[in-house]
Amino acid sequence: MQVLTANRLIDGEAVWLAADHSWTDTIDAADIARDANAAQRLADIGEASRRANAVVDVNLIDIDLIAGRIAPKRLRERIRASGPTNRPDLGKQARPLAAIAA
Amino acid sequence: MYRYDEFDRDFVAARVVEFGDQVARRLSGELTEDQFRPLRLMNGVYLQLHAYMLRIAIPYGTLNARQMRKLAHIARTYDHGYGHFTTRQNLQFNWPALKDMPAILAELAGVEMHAIQTSGNCIRNVTADHFAGAAADEAADPRPYAEILRQWSSAHPEFSYLPRKFKVAVTGAARDRAAIRFHDIGLQLKKNVAGETGFAVFVGGGQGRTPIIAVKARDFLPERDLLAYMTAILRVYNLEGRRDNKYKARIKILVSETGADEIIRRVEAEFEMLKDGALALPDADIAAIQAYFAPPAFIERPGGVALVRQARLDDRGFSAWLERNVTTHKHPDHAIVTISLKGVGEVPGDATAEQMDAVADLAERFGHDEIRVSHEQNLVLPHVARADLPAIYKGLKTAGLATANAGLATDIIACPGLDYCALANARAIPVAQDLSTRLAARQDDIGDLKIKISGCINACGHHHIGHIGILGVEKKGGELYQLTLGGSADENAAIGEIVGRGFGPEEIAGAVETAIDVYLAHRLSPGETFIDAYRRLGATSFREALYGSAAAAA
Ligand code: SF4
Numbered sequence: 001m002q003v004l005t006a007n008r009l010i011d012g013e014a015v016w017l018a019a020d021h022s023w024t025d026t027i028d029a030a031d032i033a034r035d036a037n038a039a040q041r042l043a044d045i046g047e048a049s050r051r052a053n054a055v056v057d058v059n060l061i062d063i064d065l066i067a068g069r070i071a072p073k074r075l076r077e078r079i080r081a082s083g084p085t086n087r088p089d090l091g092k093q094a095r096p097l098a099a100i101a102a
Numbered sequence: 103m104y105r106y107d108e109f110d111r112d113f114v115a116a117r118v119v120e121f122g123d124q125v126a127r128r129l130s131g132e133l134t135e136d137q138f139r140p141l142r143l144m145n146g147v148y149l150q151l152h153a154y155m156l157r158i159a160i161p162y163g164t165l166n167a168r169q170m171r172k173l174a175h176i177a178r179t180y181d182h183g184y185g186h187f188t189t190r191q192n193l194q195f196n197w198p199a200l201k202d203m204p205a206i207l208a209e210l211a212g213v214e215m216h217a218i219q220t221s222g223n224c225i226r227n228v229t230a231d232h233f234a235g236a237a238a239d240e241a242a243d244p245r246p247y248a249e250i251l252r253q254w255s256s257a258h259p260e261f262s263y264l265p266r267k268f269k270v271a272v273t274g275a276a277r278d279r280a281a282i283r284f285h286d287i288g289l290q291l292k293k294n295v296a297g298e299t300g301f302a303v304f305v306g307g308g309q310g311r312t313p314i315i316a317v318k319a320r321d322f323l324p325e326r327d328l329l330a331y332m333t334a335i336l337r338v339y340n341l342e343g344r345r346d347n348k349y350k351a352r353i354k355i356l357v358s359e360t361g362a363d364e365i366i367r368r369v370e371a372e373f374e375m376l377k378d379g380a381l382a383l384p385d386a387d388i389a390a391i392q393a394y395f396a397p398p399a400f401i402e403r404p405g406g407v408a409l410v411r412q413a414r415l416d417d418r419g420f421s422a423w424l425e426r427n428v429t430t431h432k433h434p435d436h437a438i439v440t441i442s443l444k445g446v447g448e449v450p451g452d453a454t455a456e457q458m459d460a461v462a463d464l465a466e467r468f469g470h471d472e473i474r475v476s477h478e479q480n481l482v483l484p485h486v487a488r489a490d491l492p493a494i495y496k497g498l499k500t501a502g503l504a505t506a507n508a509g510l511a512t513d514i515i516a517c518p519g520l521d522y523c524a525l526a527n528a529r530a531i532p533v534a535q536d537l538s539t540r541l542a543a544r545q546d547d548i549g550d551l552k553i554k555i556s557g558c559i560n561a562c563g564h565h566h567i568g569h570i571g572i573l574g575v576e577k578k579g580g581e582l583y584q585l586t587l588g589g590s591a592d593e594n595a596a597i598g599e600i601v602g603r604g605f606g607p608e609e610i611a612g613a614v615e616t617a618i619d620v621y622l623a624h625r626l627s628p629g630e631t632f633i634d635a636y637r638r639l640g641a642t643s644f645r646e647a648l649y650g651s652a653a654a655a656a
Contacts, residue, residue: 007153009128009200010129010199010201011153011154011199011200012153012154012199012200013152014151052131053128053129053134053135057149073579074579075520075528075576079151079520079521079529080151080152083152084152084522084531085521085531085532086521086529086531086532086535087521090182090197091152
């Protein structure tokens with residue numbers, strides 16, 4: 001399973017592509033691709049958005065579903081989804097309802 | 103301290119306007135990311151994991167109170183209230199928005215600061231001994247020469263597109279506090295027998311995936327030849343350095359692949375043609391720059407010794423701090439204070455806006471308005487009267503900056519690692535925090551020990567040259583830490599040896615403690631430091647303790 005991630009151009013915020021084709025700043029709201037076709041669809045939408053200069057660094061990342069929640073396989077992506085592990089007061093983990101254990 | 107002249111001011115102001123325009127064109131979509139990336143990098147703007155990062159140059163690590171307050175103000179206004187001092191004597195902000203960059207750079211320009219040449223394949227911010235101009239052991243203040251190099255290298259038309267980045271470090275003392283043997287060019291200012299000033303020139307050092315100790319190209323280069331010789335080295339490198347492979351593009355690879363003797367021969371041939379030409383530095387030009395760095399007027403304060411003695415009796419905390427964080431100054435009534443940014447369990451190099459303001463206040467009140475940033479990620483007050491040490495200690499304590507650990511096991515260098523850095527393979531900060539907490543209670547017994555941690559092979563955390571070095575790598579999606587022992591950044595330069603297989607995130611701190619226990623068990627006396635003992639003992643007993651005797655025999 002994969003989700004599509006990027007950084008927002010204007011402020012660099014890590015974002016994920018949601019089902020309504022908007023970029024969401026919490027990974028929980030990301031649209032999950034369960035096969036290669038779905039992943040390609042996400043990538044195409046992301047590419048269009050990159051060309052429209054909404055985001056940069058667009059990437060598909062591998063995830064698992066753990067207790068119904070999206071958990072990236074790589075630590076790097078888990079940290080992007082939460083914030084610096086040494087600063088729980090910063091990044092997405094510090095915002096209500098967005099906490100994801102890295 | 104150096105003040106911008108009209109040229110500097112116009113140059114920086116023009117760059118702010120130019121970059122502001124580039125950011126606007128990027129945000130409007132007129133520039134693509136591929137077009138914009140090199141432009142933002144030229145101005146110190148990176149994209150990291152969570153946000154953009156802005157890297158601000160602190161030339162030769164020197165700044166004044168006004169500049170420090172400006173950094174605090176930027177931290178508060180455009181970031182999350184803190185900044186990270188790096189091993190390159192830069193300051194990094196971790197959270198600024200791209201849209202705010204022009205405003206931040208305009209604020210910086212207002213205090214004669216910028217982020218130019220903190221990235222890209224150019225000559226980067228020239229670093230210097232953080233005790234420059236104050237240390238009792240230096241031949242001369244290296245900063246005027248660093249400033250001459252800054253002026254010469256800024257937007258240098260011939261050297262703006264080198265095969266790879268290029269780092270220069272300068273020291274004025276034989277005791278190397280600036281790691282000059284691990285730079286593309288390292289300069290050691292010295293006097294010859296006739297009392298003239300010149301440089302020992304080291305070339306081709308570096309860390310990263312291929313750590314190499316620089317070779318000495320010249321034992322004594324007269325100061326007037328500095329720019330001609332630098333130009334000769336850069337010219338040979340620019341022409342012959344490899345551009346086909348980013349990992350083989352640094353001058354250290356050119357020197358080691360071609361042979362040091364041959365490269366030096368080519369440099370000398372180039373230098374022969376350049377010397378005595380337009381690049382020769384007239385004494386008057388050197389003197390003009392030196393005037394900016396004239397030492398402050400030190401007032402005799404002979405009462406300091408008695409005052410400090412009494413304060414030591416009254417306060418053990420002060421006494422411990424004095425022993426570790428206060429260094430001999432060239433003026434007998436004065437001292438150099440190292441302000442530790444490594445409180446127990448804290449993030450190496452991070453300072454809050456409040457702490458920056460507090461340091462600025464102390465520098466203004468007691469320190470002739472001078473602050474330094476060290477490559478060891480600490481701050482320094484280079485010129486304070488001994489008589490003021492108790493008051494300074496009190497001020498630092500209030501700001502949470504009085505940790506008495508300079509040069510001890512908890513004075514750890516760590517790069518941002520996977521908590522921030524887009525290139526990282528593993529985290530460095532939590533490892534440093536864990537080690538700091540574990541080692542704090544016995545660091546006085548352990549004595550001088552440099553632990554350095556990098557989150558990837560780029561080695562921003564100087565792991566190769568730590569007495570104990572830790573390198574984070576990614577293994578099967580998780581973190582693994584390689585341990586190296588015996589590295590050294592100073593005049594007895596050495597690259598640490600990898601002692602065996604790596605350790606998991608939960609094991610690495612224990613492995614470091616094991617290595618320290620081996621040292622404590624084998625040292626001849628408490629006076630024999632970790633690095634001395636390691637040099638005497640070799641790796642075997644450490645390896646045995648870390649991996650068992652079978653591994654040590656293998
Ligand atoms: S060593 Fe690697 S992880 Fe650390 S700051 Fe440098 S590039 Fe990033």
